[in-house]
Amino acid sequence: MKEIDLAQGQVVLWEVTTARRYLAIVRRVDSEFAELDFFWGGRKSVRTVELRPFVAYLDERDKNSRRVFSVKRSTLCEMFFNRPLRRLRPKPARTIRNALRKHGLRYDPEEWPKPDTRVRIWRDCSFVSVKASTVDSTIEALLPRWLEPERLPPSSRDPLGLQAYAERLANALLPGLTVFTTRAGYYGFLAWAIQLLNGPSFSSGPTRRERLNRLERGLVLCEFIQHDINDNSCALLGQRSKTQLLQGHEANRYRVPTRILKNQNSAGAFRLYATSLTSFGFAVDAPDLGADRLLPYSLSDFGERLARGFKRRVPDAFTNFALGDETRHRDVLREWGGQLCFSELRLLEQYRRAFLEGFILGNSVDAERRFLTVRRLFQRGLLTERYEKRGQIAPEATAEDDSAAAEEAPELEGLSNDRVLLYFYDQAPTNDNRDFQTAAVFELLGLGLSAIFRVLVEDLRSHGRTRTSELGDRIMRDADARTRRLWSAPLAGAAAGAPTVRTLVPDLFRVEGAAQCAAVGGLLLARLVGERMFRAVAPNLTGSAPLILVDSVLRSQPERSLAQALPELLQAMVERHGEVSVNKGRQRWCYFDGEAVVKDDLQEMALGFHSMRFPQLYSLCRDVRLGAEDLRNGN
DNA sequence: TATACCTAGGTGCTGTATCC
DNA sequence: GGATACAGCACCTAGGTATA
Structure with missing residues (x-):
């Protein structure tokens, strides 16, 4: 076998025998040996003459095969994991796909349902290594670029860039708490x-x-x-x-x-x-x-x-x-x-007093903010002195016509983020509620928009390319008659006819399939922008991405239906996603190619509230058995 | 039928990727 | 570099399958 230069981080093919071949990453290399990291977690030192860069192996293949490596899924699994994996679980499948993409390799088909499904692998000629040499980059700059741009680092998990704003809102309510601060x-x-x-x-x-x-x-x-x-x-x-x-x-x-x-x-x-x-x-x-x-x-x-x-x-x-x-x-x-x-420290009065001083009773700006948040949670019955009991939906938090939905909700330990936000969303918009309600509206807008963006993501995952004008039909096809009627009505009509926010939110997590989820997400947006609460807190959200999106597409032309506005909303979200990706220097999930949106580096997309740290707050309060008497002393 | 073994799926926690 | 979210891992359990 001829000697070939190996580089750290490269994917190499190690051919032990004709039948036993493994793919691995070069960890270290010297003149005679290379240390390999295998995808199943093993590590081994191998003579360099037994190795070939996998891309070189592809380049050496017969031109008639178009330098495509075609292999059964089971064999590919053996090359990656030293086992044929007759049942390929999502995680190892993801490992293989991510490794191929990361190292500039393309594959087809996207899904590999059976062990004997043939997977075709070839070089992705648009791929440019992140660590490319200056010579490479000079040459690359001279090449025409009419197809794909160079690959960037993997994509963000926050495609619409909502996390930073959510954290600002959380910090305004509970500064100094993080997702880890659970024990006093x-x-x-x-x-x-x-x-x-x-x-x-x-x-x-x-x-x-x-x-x-x-x-x-x-x-x-x-x-x-x-x-x-x-x-x-x-x-x-x-x-x-x-x-x-x-x-x-x-x-x-x-x-x-x-x-x-x-x-x-x-x-x-x-x-x-x-x-x-x-x-x-x-x-x-x-x-x-x-x-x-x-x-x-x-x-x-x-x-x-x-x-x-x-x-x-x-x-x-x-x-x-x-x-x-x-x-x-x-x-x-x-x-x-x-x-x-830690569960007994509350019994030590000196310790408990000192902790409460820093936590909520001190004179600092942060302590005062926490105090105001905690006091309002106590006043509303969201925090009580009964810490041992599992938390339940507070009776006053449930609108009468939504009580059935609330009864079906699982009991939550402590104080969940959605429980607090939905409670305040149901209250009258007053100055005393404003910060909670701003966070609630932001999170609800984010949920609705994310649900709609996700249907695009899932469609791209299946088809690779989609027209935004066709997604409305998909959503409507899977929807029930009432939802179809609301999606076809002018925005004000949809807002008036849609279920309440408190009903739509659990629906969003309950329905199966991205299309149905997007249908609920659309109704959630329509309902939200038509409500008094939205108008009350919108000034507080000026400049935030969700407000800009709904203002520019939905509220600007209220005579349109959700179905009519959908293509423009999706276009605005894809553009927003593009800007977010550029700002973060991350690979985008998708992009516009003429009239169609094209898949790029799609990631899994989940729906949920951002952490507002209410569960952590509950845990700290429980540790010291915070009571109403403590808050009175804080006045 | 009993038992052992295997696998999928759920849950909770840790370590790391990601973001600012 | 700090803060955070989340992917991945370990563990557990239920259910399916093979074997005696």
């Missing part, structure tokens, strides 16, 4: 750890960050032993390692585990709670301390109080155990776990 105990643990480790005793030896990680692992071990394997009521970061940790004893004695998370520095408490810790006013950023090898935070007065409160729960010998290498008996660690338990 971590604030005290981190404050105590910062206070302890930034002291003079730890200037040599392991870094303070490593010591903090050890303290966290020690805490997690004690909590896990305290709450046995069947008790997940006190969840901590690293919960998934619980079984492994509990098995890691020798004669009922444990050491601090070496690992609770794959990367504790990026996924541990210190990192995930850092911004929240400062937003709550417990600590301030102090990068100069970091330069001195200290933890780069300085505790505030609140933070010092919180740390002292937590310290009262820390067993005397815990620190030495966590930072040392000694073992302790299970029963001792269980007792420590009981003292440290």
Whole structure:
């Protein structure tokens, strides 16, 4: 076999025998050997003379075959996964497709239903490697470009670019909370750890960050032993390692585990709670301390109080155990776990008061915002003092004619984002409700638009190319008579005849098929823009993508029906998606080619509310059993 | 019929891709 | 580089199939 240059990151063909051939990625290469990463997760060092770049293999194929590699699906699976995979699940199928696309290979057909389905693979001549050399790029610039542009990094998962605006709305309601800030105990643990480790005793030896990680692992071990394997009521970061940790004893004695998370520095408490810790006013950023090898935070007065409160729960010998290498008996660690338990910290009044000070009762802007949000949730009965019960749809949140739909809804633990947003959407538009209602209208507009964009995405996935003027027929064909009538009526008529928003939203998630979902999404948009609530909050959404889209297409020509407006709405969304993709430097999902929309790098598209962090808020409130009395003290 | 084994599908959690 | 969403993984269970 002739010698060919191999490069890191390249897809190569390793022909062990004529029958045993594998595709792999070059991890490292030197003059004689290349280390390969296989798609099934294995790694192996192979002599370079046994390897060929897969594209070179294709180029060497017979011209009569048009340099197309045709192979049964089962054989392709063996080449990728070392197994024929008689049932090809979506995940490995996606792995193969993504790998082919990523490395400039095209395939046909799109779907491979049977093991003996033949898959044809060939070079995608429009592909330009992201890491192309300067010489390549110079040559590329000289080439005519009448077909596809060069490939960009993979597409965004947020095709209409709605996430950033949603986060701004969430931050206005609950600044400092993130999707990870669910346990009040971590604030005290981190404050105590910062206070302890930034002291003079730890200037040599392991870094303070490593010591903090050890303290966290020690805490997690004690909590896990305290709450046995069947008790997940006190969840901590690293919960998934619980079984492994509990098995890691020798004669009922444990050491601090070496690992609770794959990367504790990026996924541990210190990192995930850092911004929240400062937003709550417990600590301030102090990068100069970091330069001195200290933890780069300085505790505030609140933070010092919180740390002292937590310290009262820390067993005397815990620190030495966590930072040392000694073992302790299970029963001792269980007792420590009981003292440290995050679910019990509320019983310590000093700790609870200090936490509430930072959380909602302090004088900072963020604390005041959180206080106003929490107080209104209490006033509306969305937050109550009954934390143990599973959350239910609040009776006043359900319009009378929608009660049947609400009864069918599954019970939700805590406080879900959709429950809060739909509740406020149902209330009168007042200044006191305005921020919640702005978020609700934004999310509902986003849902309706996304449902409509998704029908285009699914059509492109099936056909590769579609005309926006034909999608209306598809939606109408699958719809019931009432929906067809509403889609054909002028916008005002559709708004008046459509079910309520509270009915349409669950429908959107219940109906099967993208076309039916788009039909419901259209009715949701019509209903929304016709309601008083929309007119009340629209000024707050000026400049946001959903408002621009519905204003420019729907509200500008209210005499048109949804069916008539659909092609223009889709065109506006595809254009918006194009702009978003350019701004992000990401590959687009689709683009206009004359009258038709053409598939490019389509991604899976799911519908849902963005996180407004109400479940996380509920969890924090539950940890300290926040009550109405606490809020009265905050006035 | 009992049992073992296999697979699909659901769920929850972690690690990483993505976005700003 | 920080914050976030989500893909992927591990685990579990139900149901189907093969075998004794």
